[in-house]
Amino acid sequence: MGKKNQPLQFDDDDDDEVVLFGTWSSSRCTRVEIALKQKGIPYRYVEVDLQNKGELFLSYNPVHKAVPVLVHNGKPIAESLIILEYIDEFWSDRGPKLLPEDPYQRAQVRFWSNFHDDKMIPATFKMVLTGGKEEEVEKAVKEFDELLTVFEQGIQRDLPAAFGPHRSDDGEAMGFLEIVVGINVCNYAAIEEAIAGMIDEAKHPAFASWVNAITEKPLMKELLPRHDQLVAKIKGMLASMP
């Protein structure tokens, strides 16, 4: 099932105009789409050509010039985690909440989401930067494995319910952490095919089963970038390296 097919149509009397600028392969953009769809918020998606960003897009994110950018009634918001919090707060009455209600749990979700984005995502990208060279790949896999161990142990200590069966009434709804972290399962799978496996499932059973369960959610299946396209993209990047 391909993702990002047709832009949604707005009703004539719809007050809200929501536009998402993104790129098909960016998990940070997919996060935002999942949140919008889960909350039933109509939006228009605009694919940005990163080689040719265009005046309009740049006017919405002059500081970072990066995707995703959510434009709500003409007002832009950048940075995916900030966008997710905005969606949760502005449309607080729509659908299940992304973040927990309890401030302490919210702090833990934010801490581990930051850890994931600041440490685990760059380590994932390093796999591609190895260019497939065996020694480099080994180093990158080891580094990611160490971070994953910290993450897994941290979640089990600070958010013990997170890896357990989902607590929402709607069994298919995902929470903040699931959306932020679960999204990258497509990257792990594509990297595994194009370069090497990153996750030792025997060593990290809690994380692996959690992430595999997330993959089965209908919105993930609908919106994750296609595996073959991601693999082709990574192979293209490897080919262009010295």
Next chain:
Amino acid sequence: MEEVKLLGWWVSPFSRRVELALKLKDLAHKSQLLLEYNPVHKKVPVLVHNGKTMAESLVILEYIDETWPNNPILPRNPYDKAMARFWAQFIEEKCNGGLWKIMWCKDEEERGKLVEEASQCFITLEGELKGNKFFGGEEIGMVDIAANFIGYWLGVVQEVSGMELVTRDKFPVLCKWMDEFVEHSVVKETLPPRDELHAEFEARLGAPSWKY
């Protein structure tokens, strides 16, 4: 009986952000502010509230604002709140991150490039003041607290290193904000004594262990 404890390091702006937030919320009198934890040995700052532990200063600030809603440090309107978070992150990653790299950069040519990048960041940041006294408007907020390193520590770093990145002629608007920031009655109480900070930086400028 509520128990609030801050474990931090007196030198570190990250620890002082949390202290500042607790003071703005009138919580200092019932909190233990323990600022002798050397970050080499213990991760700081850490907030302990009724036995529950949290780390990362900006995450802690959000927790404090949500738990004690008096004297809010974040706007209530979702869009304004998103903007405050955006600028706090910008300050952390681009401004502070950039300054950090400059401080430890030994190569003069590389440093020149980093200084140029950092200058761009400060021009952008200045633009966000929009004629207001503080980033938070009339009163300090999350963004001002996040910018505390720029507000005070940077001056000491510039003295010690001889670096002249943010000067009054280059950044008059930002320097005016810095003046207001350090004069703020509550902020004043959280600033480490200048001479002690100076001595600390002089001693440590070879070791990045104090960054948390």
